[in-house]
Amino acid sequence: xxxxxxxxxxxxxxxxxxxxxLVLSIVINFILQPNMFxxxxxNSNMRVFLPIILMAVGQAIVILGGGIDISVGSIVSIVNTVxxxxxxxxxxxxxMWQFVFLSLLIGLLAGAINGFFIAYLRLQPIITTYATSFxxxxxxxxxxxxxxxxxxxxIASFYRNSTPLTLPLAFYVIALVLVIWLYLSSTRYGKFxxxxxxxxxxxxxxxxxxxxTQFGTYVISGLxxxxxxxAITMLSGSGNADIGGPMxxxxxxxxxxxxxxxxxxxxxxxxxVMGAITLGIIQNIISFANIDTWWETLVKATIIxxxxxAPGIVNLFRRRA
Amino acid sequence: MPESLSARNIVKHxxxxxxxxxxxxxxxxxxxxxxxxxxxxxxxxxxxxxxGVVVLDGGQLLLDGQPVLFSSPQAAKNVGxxxxxxxxxxxxxxxxxxxxxxxxxxxxxxxxxxxxxVQTRTEELLALFEGTYKTRLHPDSPIAxxxxxxxxxxxxxKAISSDPWLVILDEATASLDSRQVQRLFDLVAKWKEQGxxxxxxxxxxxxxxxxxxxxxxxxxxxxVGAGNIKDINEKQLVKLMIEKESVLxxxxxxxxxxxxxxxxxxxxxxxxxxxxxxxxxxxxRKGELVGIGGLRGQGQRHLLHSLFGDIPYSGTVKLxxxxxxxxxxxxxxxxxxxxxxxxxxxxxxxxxxxxLDNMLLPSWRRFGLPLKVNxxxxxxxxxxxxLNLKMAGLDEPVSSLSGGNAQKVVIGKWMMREPQxxxxxxxxxxxxxxxxxxxxxxxxxxxxxxKTIVLYSSDDEELIGLCDRVLVMYDGKIRTELSGNTLTKxxxxxxxxxxxxxDRGTA
Numbered sequence: 001x002x003x004x005x006x007x008x009x010x011x012x013x014x015x016x017x018x019x020x021x022l023v024l025s026i027v028i029n030f031i032l033q034p035n036m037f038x039x040x041x042x043n044s045n046m047r048v049f050l051p052i053i054l055m056a057v058g059q060a061i062v063i064l065g066g067g068i069d070i071s072v073g074s075i076v077s078i079v080n081t082v083x084x085x086x087x088x089x090x091x092x093x094x095x096m097w098q099f100v101f102l103s104l105l106i107g108l109l110a111g112a113i114n115g116f117f118i119a120y121l122r123l124q125p126i127i128t129t130y131a132t133s134f135x136x137x138x139x140x141x142x143x144x145x146x147x148x149x150x151x152x153x154x155i156a157s158f159y160r161n162s163t164p165l166t167l168p169l170a171f172y173v174i175a176l177v178l179v180i181w182l183y184l185s186s187t188r189y190g191k192f193x194x195x196x197x198x199x200x201x202x203x204x205x206x207x208x209x210x211x212x213t214q215f216g217t218y219v220i221s222g223l224x225x226x227x228x229x230x231a232i233t234m235l236s237g238s239g240n241a242d243i244g245g246p247m248x249x250x251x252x253x254x255x256x257x258x259x260x261x262x263x264x265x266x267x268x269x270x271x272x273v274m275g276a277i278t279l280g281i282i283q284n285i286i287s288f289a290n291i292d293t294w295w296e297t298l299v300k301a302t303i304i305x306x307x308x309x310a311p312g313i314v315n316l317f318r319r320r321a
Numbered sequence: 322m323p324e325s326l327s328a329r330n331i332v333k334h335x336x337x338x339x340x341x342x343x344x345x346x347x348x349x350x351x352x353x354x355x356x357x358x359x360x361x362x363x364x365x366x367x368x369x370x371x372x373g374v375v376v377l378d379g380g381q382l383l384l385d386g387q388p389v390l391f392s393s394p395q396a397a398k399n400v401g402x403x404x405x406x407x408x409x410x411x412x413x414x415x416x417x418x419x420x421x422x423x424x425x426x427x428x429x430x431x432x433x434x435x436x437x438x439v440q441t442r443t444e445e446l447l448a449l450f451e452g453t454y455k456t457r458l459h460p461d462s463p464i465a466x467x468x469x470x471x472x473x474x475x476x477x478x479k480a481i482s483s484d485p486w487l488v489i490l491d492e493a494t495a496s497l498d499s500r501q502v503q504r505l506f507d508l509v510a511k512w513k514e515q516g517x518x519x520x521x522x523x524x525x526x527x528x529x530x531x532x533x534x535x536x537x538x539x540x541x542x543x544x545v546g547a548g549n550i551k552d553i554n555e556k557q558l559v560k561l562m563i564e565k566e567s568v569l570x571x572x573x574x575x576x577x578x579x580x581x582x583x584x585x586x587x588x589x590x591x592x593x594x595x596x597x598x599x600x601x602x603x604x605x606r607k608g609e610l611v612g613i614g615g616l617r618g619q620g621q622r623h624l625l626h627s628l629f630g631d632i633p634y635s636g637t638v639k640l641x642x643x644x645x646x647x648x649x650x651x652x653x654x655x656x657x658x659x660x661x662x663x664x665x666x667x668x669x670x671x672x673x674x675x676x677l678d679n680m681l682l683p684s685w686r687r688f689g690l691p692l693k694v695n696x697x698x699x700x701x702x703x704x705x706x707x708l709n710l711k712m713a714g715l716d717e718p719v720s721s722l723s724g725g726n727a728q729k730v731v732i733g734k735w736m737m738r739e740p741q742x743x744x745x746x747x748x749x750x751x752x753x754x755x756x757x758x759x760x761x762x763x764x765x766x767x768x769x770x771x772k773t774i775v776l777y778s779s780d781d782e783e784l785i786g787l788c789d790r791v792l793v794m795y796d797g798k799i800r801t802e803l804s805g806n807t808l809t810k811x812x813x814x815x816x817x818x819x820x821x822x823x824d825r826g827t828a
């Protein structure tokens with residue numbers, strides 16, 4: 001009885017696990033770093049978390065639709081290298097905004113390429129985006145072979161130090177993203193997304209535009225990766241073609257922690273946002289607890305393995321019972 | 322609203338398989354047309370053509386006499402054709418209301434789904450089956466949490482929610498209880514009054530005669546009969562479904578069963594029950610070749626897999642009077658069981674591996690560690706030649722073989738273990754005529770050698786020609802046993818449709 005009530009709770013609120021994990025990690029972090037809620041600390045944390053949060057949102061939407069996007073990190077790298085080489089440390093704000101706009105177009109295009117292969121040519125999402133990730137990473141290297149370049153310091157500082165109403169800028173961005181998601185998920189496209197990710201064949205028989213819906217998820221993911229790339233460029237102030245690569249696995253981890261099923265059709269975006277913040281906090285905990293940094297990958301990988309295996313383990317025990 | 326839809330000379334292939342070669346169907350408003358046919362006669366394909374899920378390869382669809390072409394389900398939906406799918410078109414993760422209104426959600430001015438409207442309209446629809454629900458069915462209940470009958474009802478409500486002109490009910494009553502069926506039929510009567518047309522695809526004669534006005538019979542992808550239901554009876558319908566001109570490719574051994582009746586009982590099941598088996602009992606004698614018949618999906622597959630330890634079951638199974646209860650196919654294999662599964666490509670073979678690898682798969686151990694490859698090869702070659710397996714060599718991949726030869730590899734891998742009990746799940750499906758004849762000879766030989774053989778086949782002639790007895794399954798139970806003089810095609814089909822039993826009941 002208890003078990004089934006817990007089941008239905010998790011089924012209706014897949015993000016509950018993410019919330020529990022988030023609160024837990026905040027508590028531990030707070031013990032290790034009592035000033036974590038001070039304006040400065042909070043802001044310096046959130047501005048670091050924001051790029052991965054944005055990426056996780058795009059990833060969450062692809063995964064909801066039954067796919068996966070391994071190329072997001074490479075899209076970040078392209079955006080970062082374009083901004084760092086074309087705007088430059090002494091570029092004008094106008095030039096910056098022009099290239100921000102161009103970056104968004106790049107993200108859309110990269111996502112559209114993924115979507116075309118996967119939705120229209122019906123190729124495997126994991127293979128396709130793995131392949132295009134090399135394509136995009138290669139382009140980034142071509143644009144900026146060695147780390148360097150940059151964006152104007154005042155723009156970087158605007159990103160780093162804006163705290164309107166004493167709250168970090170990142171909070172406003174997250175709120176905006178969540179509001180947009182809330183809207184999107186209650187439109188028809190939102191319903192199509194869950195239907196296609198849930199059972200594509202049944203969705204097709206119900207006359208859902210399956211191909212277009214899938215295509216859309218990759219375009220959204222490409223766009224979110226571009227936003228992520230813009231954020232990380234403003235954060236670092238400089239260019240590096242390798243900057244995005246390690247972010248991909250983090251975005252997938254965030255989505256899994258966030259309670260979305262990797263098989264699609266279950267979950268949302270709030271969970272993955274919490275998942276991304278949790279990942280960032282875990283990183284903090286590791287550095288404050290004086291644990292060697294190479295533990296970080298192990299901890300994150302353990303979380304993803306546990307989160308993936310949990311439903312299977314629960315089922316195994318049920319079969320035995 | 323349109324007045325009529327006709328499908329004329331419809332042709333549909335799936336790869337090399339012809340599903341429909343000359344399908345015809347006429348539907349008028351205010352009419353229920355029963356679409357009837359045996360397994361694989363093309364009923365489902367016909368309904369899929371009409372609702373745009375598959376695109377036809379030949380022939381014409383006419384709506385009120387005008388040719389129409391449905392390139393997608395959307396196109397058919399746009400002219401008011403809705404389908405209740407046999408396999409259900411519901412998204413398990415989504416709620417009842419979300420499923421019903423998918424693609425037709427009422428929207429507010431911002432383009433957002435109007436939750437209130439969805440809620441009230443769903444409640445109105447749910448009220449149609451009020452009083453027949455076993456759970457507290459609610460618009461927000463997730464589909465995955467519902468029992469099969471309520472899923473089926475939601476599928477029906479989903480189809481009707483678009484206020485279609487034509488409703489195709491494909492086996493819609495299969496998982497409903499009698500109260501729910503009655504409610505559905507009351508609704509069908511109402512829909513007729515409203516000017517709707519209904520295509521009723523069903524195996525259940527009793528229901529067909531209850532609600533249909535017209536009938537259309539398909540046989541081997543062709544429409545072989547159509548007319549008013551009141552001009553025909555059950556027996557005549559069954560006759561239409563049976564192919565007359567077919568010839569048996571082999572002869573049944575005369576009076577074989579008599580000799581076998583003396584033999585000891587080898588395999589015995591009592592009250593075998595699983596998710597889809599509702600208490601199956603039988604006794605099979607040593608050397609008997611027993612067929613399992615019936616419409617597809619009445620539990621035959623489950624029966625074979627339970628016996629093989631693949632599906633957990635309750636009940637008792639005895640082998641030569643010793644109780645056995647296999648929990649894993651490994652245990653079944655040790656006791657001399659072999660299963661030739663229904664899906665050759667997925668369950669029976671490793672397609673890209675060599676013939677030798679496949680043949681050795683169940684008997685690796687026998688050839689020792691390290692593997693005595695030459696002994697294995699010699700034995701595999703012997704089995705291969707005894708089965709007349711046509712191959713370029715044992716090292717060729719199975720994918721290089723034709724369907725019939727690939728099936729020989731599946732049988733061959735079990736022959737290498739010399740099984741005592743052979744379970745076969747529709748082994749001649751997609752196998753050419755010549756190879757079929759070889760299989761029949763092989764199965765006859767094996768049963769003469771004293772093996773116990775249980776054969777499920779979707780080919781009725783095969784069952785009649787080959788088997789000593791046929792157990793006909795319906796709804797997870799053995800309903801009828803046919804042997805000797807009663808083992809005729811007519812009896813077999815009647816029993817499959819549950820007709821015989823009712824006749825007996827009313828007589």
